[in-house]
Amino acid sequence: MNIFLLALIVIIAHFTVFFIIGQLLKNNSVVDIGWGLGFVVLVVVGLLTQSGANILALVISIFVSIWGLRLTYYIAKRNYKKPEDFRYQNMRKKWGNKVAINAFFKVYMLQALIMYIVAMPILVAFNGGTNEYNIIVSLGVLVWLIGFIFESVSDAQLRKFVKNNKNKGKIIKSGLWRYTRHPNYFGEATMWWGLFLIALPSELGLLAVVSPLLITYLLLYVSGVPMLEKKYENNEEFQEYKKTTSKFFPLPPKKNN
Numbered sequence: 001m002n003i004f005l006l007a008l009i010v011i012i013a014h015f016t017v018f019f020i021i022g023q024l025l026k027n028n029s030v031v032d033i034g035w036g037l038g039f040v041v042l043v044v045v046g047l048l049t050q051s052g053a054n055i056l057a058l059v060i061s062i063f064v065s066i067w068g069l070r071l072t073y074y075i076a077k078r079n080y081k082k083p084e085d086f087r088y089q090n091m092r093k094k095w096g097n098k099v100a101i102n103a104f105f106k107v108y109m110l111q112a113l114i115m116y117i118v119a120m121p122i123l124v125a126f127n128g129g130t131n132e133y134n135i136i137v138s139l140g141v142l143v144w145l146i147g148f149i150f151e152s153v154s155d156a157q158l159r160k161f162v163k164n165n166k167n168k169g170k171i172i173k174s175g176l177w178r179y180t181r182h183p184n185y186f187g188e189a190t191m192w193w194g195l196f197l198i199a200l201p202s203e204l205g206l207l208a209v210v211s212p213l214l215i216t217y218l219l220l221y222v223s224g225v226p227m228l229e230k231k232y233e234n235n236e237e238f239q240e241y242k243k244t245t246s247k248f249f250p251l252p253p254k255k256n257n
Contacts (some may be wrong), residue, residue: 001049003123003126004058004123004127006045006049007042007046007116007122008116009118011062011112012117013032014021014032014038015031015038015109015111015112016108017104017113018034019031019035019103019104019107023103026084027084028045028084028088028091028103029079029082029084029085029093031088031107032135033075033076033079035067035071035115036069036070037072038068038115039067039069039115040064040068040072042064042115042119042122043060043061043064043122044121044217045167046122047204050126052103053126053129054131055129055130055132055133056129056130056137056198056202057122057125057126057129057200059119059137059197059198060115060125061122063148063191063195064122067148067151068193068220071151074159084233086101087227091103091106094191101249109164114218116209117210117214118192118215119211120199120207120210121195121208123188123194124204124207124208125202127202127204127210128204129202130202134201136199140195140197140199141194141198142195144194144198144199145189145192146194147187147189147190147191147194149187150183150184150187150250151187151188151191153176153183154175154177154184154187155184157175157176158177158184170234170246171235171237171241173241173245176250178190178251179246179251179253180247180248180249180250181241181242181245181246181247181248182219182224182225182228182247182248183250185219185224185225186249186250188215189219189220190211192211193212195212196208196209196212198251224245227250229242
């Protein structure tokens with residue numbers, strides 16, 4: 001079966017399963033766990049069904065699996081025995097007695113659509129990748145590694161900070177968080193730019209650019225940075241932190257005059 005059609009079927013089925021789990025638990029935060037895992041499922045399906053996987057597809061499959069499994073474990077551990085995330089609680093209040101139908105289309109199927117677009121480097125690599133390993137692919141590997149380091153290290157730094165009771169109610173401003181207010185989001189976007197470059201030599205390589213463009217836009221202007229910063233808009237420490245620290249791209253801290 002064509003990888004583009006197969007991926008659509010797999011992704012819809014994947015998020016339908018998580019929708020059922022979310023309704024049984026009355027906790028739509030499970031969709032966050034399904035995000036990274038969905039890409040891993042997609043990669044496995046691609047490797048099992050697409051004959052003669054090329055080097056680009058294999059490299060992307062390895063990187064996506066490492067990222068997806070790490071992210072799934074991190075979010076699952078973070079959310080274990082925790083109440084539903086504030087974002088989904090707000091949606092639940094807004095939707096009243098129509099939570100299930102709204103959640104299915106506006107949370108789970110919306111995530112499915114976004115995943116399908118973001119997964120484009122995976123799909124084009126399986127569809128018409130090459131065994132040629134050139135400078136563009138090497139650059140993509142380097143960019144992906146930088147992104148992975150930013151996301152994984154900043155997540156670990158945040159987890160350590162939050163676990164310390166002395167930091168309760170405080171804002172993390174050390175480590176990678178000293179250079180950007182959202183190093184994990186920067187890392188996430190950077191990884192997908194790396195995967196785009198790796199997939200670029202494929203037959204439909206240019207199509208893969210929709211992936212990093214969409215994820216960067218969402219993180220910067222929709223569901224990532226804006227929602228988190230709105231949460232802390234009345235936090236004085238965070239407002240002071242904003243004055244000295246870059247919003248997204250890592251930069252040396254400014255002097256607060």
